[in-house]
Structures are given as C-alpha cells and as structure tokens.
Amino acid sequence: MPELPEVETVRGGLNQLTLSQEVTGGDVLLQRTIAYPFSVDEFIDKVKGNTIATWHRRGKYLLAELSSSSPSYLGVHLRMTGQLLWLTQDQPLHKHTRVRLFFGEKQELRFVDQRTFGQMWYVPSHVAVESIITGLAKLAVDPFSPEFTVAYFADKLKKSRRPIKTGLLDQSMVAGLGNIYADEALFKSGILPTTLCTELQLPQIELLRTAIIQVLSASIAVGGTTFSNFLSVKGVNGNYGGEAWVYNRTGEPCKICGNVIGRIKLGGRSSHFCSQCQS
DNA sequence: CAATGCACCTGCTCGC
C-alpha cells in the first residue's frame, strides 16, 4: 500500500485528528510489531500519559513527536500492508489488528496490518532517533527537499553500477519511492528500468528528477490514491484509480503509443515498462 | 565495498 504519497496522506490525517489528546493506554495484539523496546509492556507504559505534538515523515517512516521540552518519539513504518485508523474504541476489531493506542475515553489509533511486516518503536528522550530506528540512519534526502538537486542525484547515480529501477528503490539514493512510483517515474522520463545508473546522461537525470517530483506530488494532491488500494486514517477511500501508465498493466496497450506493456524482474521486484516509449 | 537473493508473513488469483 504505502509509498511516500500514501504515508504523507496518512501524516496529514494524523495531524488533523490525533494531536493534544492524552494516550490513556494501549493493547499490543502482535508482539513482534513492537520493534523497540523489547518489552511490549514497557512500550505501552512509556507511550501512556503522552500527547502528540506533531507527526513528521522521513521517507516512508512516520514519527510522532511526543510533547515535552525534550521530546520522545513514537515511530511507525507501515511496510507493505499497514494501516493507521482513527476509530472509536467500540468499533469491532478487524482480523489483522496488531496494536491499539487509546486516546482519552473514547478514541483509538488502531494499527491494522495483514502481512505483519509493519513496525512501531518508542524512542526515549535524549536518544538519537536513528540509533533506535536504524533504517533512518541510511535514509537519503527527501525528493521534495531543496537538497534533492540534479547535482546530488547525478553524484549518487555515477557511483552505482546497477539498473536504475533497483537504484530508485534504494532508500539511501532517494527516500520514499516504492515499486509503483519508480516504474511510473521511469516511464514519464522515457528511461528503461534496465539502464545502468552509470549510463544515465545529465539530460536524462534532469528528466528523471523532475518526473519523480511530479509523480509523487500528483499523487499527494489526490490523497495518495492515484493507483493505491489505500485507506486514509479516517477509513475513507480505498479507490483504485487505475491511472497508472505502466504499473500493473502487463500485456495492456501503452496509453501513449499502443505498444504492449512488458514486465521483467529486477532486484526481485516486477518492473513494468513500454519498450517503445522508454529507451 | 556493492550488488544480489531471499526471508519475513498472510491472503488472493490463476491454471490445471
């Protein structure tokens, strides 16, 4: 479900709904969802009594800053199938409910995750967030950051001899792209996914950088639902727009030239492309 | 060191 646009949409919803209300308790239904601390009782104990000042996003990670002069953090990664839902506590439990955090008397932030890859962390005050949520340490710049310049991108690419599709999925190259938006950005910039990073010329790198930003912002603009079968925090949506140019369109005609969309595996992931429009 | 393959899970779809 969630790549950068979906995570950003969730962040927006959480900032509207969850701030300034005390966490009054919680329930962990699947232990291994809690990556830190080791004890789930300690996790609930530490989160309890806090209020959330604001939700941040770094790549596909969500970080709740807990109100304090020296803040602690609640980290969440949705991985493949995680959802955060804002509900009343009396709502029937979904089969895949993994963690419940109670807010005030009636409200609840519920973590539902079919495939159980999703994780949550509690990061104490005065501790570097990257030392607990280790995935953050290797995270590259955000595609919307002013640091994501052509020069930055070109420098990363010239050091990497592997297919560009694989490179785009590497969160230490750019943070936030996943399989869908990587394929879409490559189509938009006319680059075959198999092209080696080192083979890309400056004009192509400029095109690709622009395509990444465009594809992601277009999706954020419609609430991350462009091609995601995705639920917002309020539980609305879940529409599959089918607006992708290439993703999941194997065997169908290219929307630009009519050529059949192909699929190959790169780095273990399906890559969709038009061999006519991309070279 | 960089690149690759696979494990981690549950559930759905497809072909036989």
Add this chain to the structure above:
DNA sequence: TGCGAGCAGGTGCATT
C-alpha cells in the same frame, strides 16, 4: 471444487 504456484505497495541480512 481443490490444490499448488506465483504474486503483492518494503526492508534487513546473509552471501556472493
């Protein structure tokens, strides 16, 4: 209808 194979939006670790 049943069954196995293959697939799914991500990441981390072992192996080359």
